[in-house]
Amino acid sequence: MSRMDRLTPNKSILDKLTPVQLISLYYFIAASVAAFLLSLPISHKDGVQLTFMEVLFTAVSAVTVTGLTVVETADSFSVFGIFMIALALQIGGLGVMALGTLIWIVLGKKIGFKERRLIMTDQNTKSIAGIVRLVKEMFIVILAIEFIGFIILGTYYLTYFDSALQAYYHGFFASVSATTNGGFDITGASLEPFANDYFVQFINILLIIAGAIGFPVLIELKEYLQISQEERNLKRFSLFTKLTSLTYFVLLAFSLIVILILEFNHFFADKTWHEAFFYSLFQSTTARSGGLSTMDMNEFTTQTQLFLSSMMFIGASPSSVGGGIRTTTFALVIIFIISFASGRNRVRIFGREIEEEDLFKAVVVTLLAMLMFFSVVIVITALDGHLSLNSIIFEVSSAFGTTGLSMGITNELSNFSQILLMGLMLIGRIGILTFLFSFNRGKTKDRYRYPKEKINIG
Amino acid sequence: MSRMDRLTPNKSILDKLTPVQLISLYYFIAASVAAFLLSLPISHKDGVQLTFMEVLFTAVSAVTVTGLTVVETADSFSVFGIFMIALALQIGGLGVMALGTLIWIVLGKKIGFKERRLIMTDQNTKSIAGIVRLVKEMFIVILAIEFIGFIILGTYYLTYFDSALQAYYHGFFASVSATTNGGFDITGASLEPFANDYFVQFINILLIIAGAIGFPVLIELKEYLQISQEERNLKRFSLFTKLTSLTYFVLLAFSLIVILILEFNHFFADKTWHEAFFYSLFQSTTARSGGLSTMDMNEFTTQTQLFLSSMMFIGASPSSVGGGIRTTTFALVIIFIISFASGRNRVRIFGREIEEEDLFKAVVVTLLAMLMFFSVVIVITALDGHLSLNSIIFEVSSAFGTTGLSMGITNELSNFSQILLMGLMLIGRIGILTFLFSFNRGKTKDRYRYPKEKINIG
Ligand SMILES: [K+]
Ligand SMILES: [K+]
Numbered sequence A, B: 001m002s003r004m005d006r007l008t009p010n011k012s013i014l015d016k017l018t019p020v021q022l023i024s025l026y027y028f029i030a031a032s033v034a035a036f037l038l039s040l041p042i043s044h045k046d047g048v049q050l051t052f053m054e055v056l057f058t059a060v061s062a063v064t065v066t067g068l069t070v071v072e073t074a075d076s077f078s079v080f081g082i083f084m085i086a087l088a089l090q091i092g093g094l095g096v097m098a099l100g101t102l103i104w105i106v107l108g109k110k111i112g113f114k115e116r117r118l119i120m121t122d123q124n125t126k127s128i129a130g131i132v133r134l135v136k137e138m139f140i141v142i143l144a145i146e147f148i149g150f151i152i153l154g155t156y157y158l159t160y161f162d163s164a165l166q167a168y169y170h171g172f173f174a175s176v177s178a179t180t181n182g183g184f185d186i187t188g189a190s191l192e193p194f195a196n197d198y199f200v201q202f203i204n205i206l207l208i209i210a211g212a213i214g215f216p217v218l219i220e221l222k223e224y225l226q227i228s229q230e231e232r233n234l235k236r237f238s239l240f241t242k243l244t245s246l247t248y249f250v251l252l253a254f255s256l257i258v259i260l261i262l263e264f265n266h267f268f269a270d271k272t273w274h275e276a277f278f279y280s281l282f283q284s285t286t287a288r289s290g291g292l293s294t295m296d297m298n299e300f301t302t303q304t305q306l307f308l309s310s311m312m313f314i315g316a317s318p319s320s321v322g323g324g325i326r327t328t329t330f331a332l333v334i335i336f337i338i339s340f341a342s343g344r345n346r347v348r349i350f351g352r353e354i355e356e357e358d359l360f361k362a363v364v365v366t367l368l369a370m371l372m373f374f375s376v377v378i379v380i381t382a383l384d385g386h387l388s389l390n391s392i393i394f395e396v397s398s399a400f401g402t403t404g405l406s407m408g409i410t411n412e413l414s415n416f417s418q419i420l421l422m423g424l425m426l427i428g429r430i431g432i433l434t435f436l437f438s439f440n441r442g443k444t445k446d447r448y449r450y451p452k453e454k455i456n457i458g
Helices: A002-007 A011-016 A019-039 A052-063 A079-110 A128-159 A164-179 A198-212 A215-226 A229-234 A239-263 A273-290 A302-314 A327-341 A356-383 A389-400 A415-430 A432-437 A443-453 B002-007 B011-016 B019-039 B052-063 B079-110 B128-159 B164-179 B198-212 B215-226 B229-234 B239-263 B273-290 B302-314 B327-341 B356-383 B389-400 B415-430 B432-437 B443-453
Strands: A347-349 A352-354
Touching: A019 A052, A019 A079, A019 A415, A052 A079, A052 A415, A079 A128, A079 A164, A128 A164, A128 A198, A128 A215, A164 A198, A198 A273, A215 A239, A239 A273, A239 A302, A239 A327, A273 A302, A302 A327, A302 A389, A302 B356, A327 A347, A327 A356, A327 B356, A352 A356, A356 A389, A356 A415, A356 A432, A356 B302, A356 B327, A356 B356, A389 A415, A389 B389, A415 A432, B019 B052, B019 B079, B019 B415, B052 B079, B052 B415, B079 B128, B079 B164, B128 B164, B128 B198, B128 B215, B164 B198, B198 B273, B215 B239, B239 B273, B239 B302, B239 B327, B273 B302, B302 B327, B302 B389, B327 B356, B356 B389, B356 B415, B356 B432, B389 B415, B415 B432
Parallel strands: none
Antiparallel strands: A347 A352
């Protein structure tokens, strides 16, 4: 670590912890603090009594920016409590993204001599001062997006709410929840009240995408927008930005089309074309990691619920506020299969060669996630046999993808099943590879730590 | 190909076909001939009219030794028809195994210079005459096993049936169905009539294992039994035999225990310990690929149905009569994950280093199979929405694993779903990698064909 450590406030702890353990510790502390704050009577509405499990589940769900809930947020928590949840979303979404990015950059720095890296942004080659500046920049970008969302939604909500206070209060929470991909709502029915308000949906879609597309993409986009026309012609986006953005939007378009097809004769049968389009677009966007919805998931057919489960399982981009195996992991797995089938030894994309190590990583993450997914589904089915299999598959995918969409069974689950979901949310948020390596100590770990971390953190 | 081609009857066709395409062609022809024979009026019972789809499905199910049925075999087919099914099971199970082994050996021959191969039996280094002898030996071993099974079961069935003819007729079909892992039955209820007859179950278990454990294992075991005591001390079993056998029996034991746990308070609640043990043991064995059962799968809980689905998805050993991703593939995937997590560059097992190429192959097969599995489940759910999700997952796993266990929905499926299942049975039997490479033409194919084929054929 040597030089890098000077960046951090507590050198003595950092000396003993690997970046992986640091990020896990961060979540653990954040969840504990959030649980403590949310258990205070001042956080609850008058007369509301929450159990320890309810508070803990809410805290973990908020810190992992998932949005699964066992109690109705607006009915249970006071305005103070709701601000605490918004704060937890910020800490969970941005704080960890900052920490993740910081570590990622530090790690990027450490492997600066390797030429053929997947993630190769300009930031990687900057000085320590540059890294600090970058994290600050990231905060500014996200906070600016949240602020713009707050102003637009709050002002627009003046037509929906009686008082300006109410409108901006709802606008504030909605913007934070959308941008951090938190998935929490204080309407009591997610964005269902706005099922026919395409403007609200459009703003939410933009905010959700901003959070889920990956922070390095936002930074590169910001740089691109700040430079002159001539410089833009020379500007080369990083492989990371190209690959994650392409995968993100291809999955979005694919999902949009598949849902339209699967529901054509079902939920969309009595809808107009623009209703069908927006229902499909919004749910496609939110299934990446957002968690807000404009409809009851039970209204979809089983096939769409299964399809959405697979989309949630894939999740959002790395170094974003989302979870799941990550879009990049999915893309690398597909690239790996195609390359292998076509008999190519070297895998190239966008004129760059992808390192074997990165492909392995993607494959291990995917296989482990599937193994974990299937095991948890079987255990929850055994524990909560009265719940339908599709609702359990949906719920488990949602937790691992830190998505927060639900068919409404979260509070019907047994305590142990809820604990499993909390575990999945944390693993989904931290990243399955990070999680795996947090158990791995000793020499071999060091040998691999740097290259292996460079895609999936955050 | 050069020298190897002289082995085969039709050089002109073989010149144009890769081994992969040859094995696919073999199945296509076998299924067509079986469908033709089973569509003859002489194959049907008096007054029975079968549709084209019913005949085709039966033919594909028989040739792929799956055992899924859309009509009740004993009620629909005449004794002639049932003998045709038994013949199709032989052709599907043994013929393809012979062909697969032949190609595998030929391929093994071609890569004779590579030292670190996973499959490294003595057979690989033998002459062409030795290969012919080996395939003959294989037939003798399997036919001997079937004959012994026939004699034991037929004689034992004298206590069950009124006439010796009936007893030996049932014994014959039961032995063929078990050894080829065909999964067909002429009792009308699989082995349910023998749910309390542990002797019949025990014989069936032995026959099923003989077919599913992989032909190279049987040959090595035969050689081991034929040599003297002193020679046995020197005898080294091949890595292939060690790895497949270990995986096979570990999965069997694991499955036995998991089913006992999952059904402890459910199906086994009112059973004695030996009933529970035998129900669990038999279903664990048969889920590898056998397809016979001593109980209605609907009596299991959803969690056990899901667990069995995963076991069927894994399937039997390579170069066996079974399907699925294969036990070896599963073992390599687990080894790959563990090695990667523990940071080892080189993967060793039983003192041998496993080639990267084999690990890649295992990973690609597993990922592709999962992708295919999930897609087919979604499509069948969309086509046959009235069927329960667990029964669809069970059916799809059973088809891909060429297992033949069913929750009874096969004949309720729409035509297109049945066509999808036929496709899965064929892919499951041929092997997913073989299937994948059958589309792949040109230079790149040649470069990779040999090493890539060496595990999964058969
Ligand atoms: K979320
Ligand atoms: K079978």
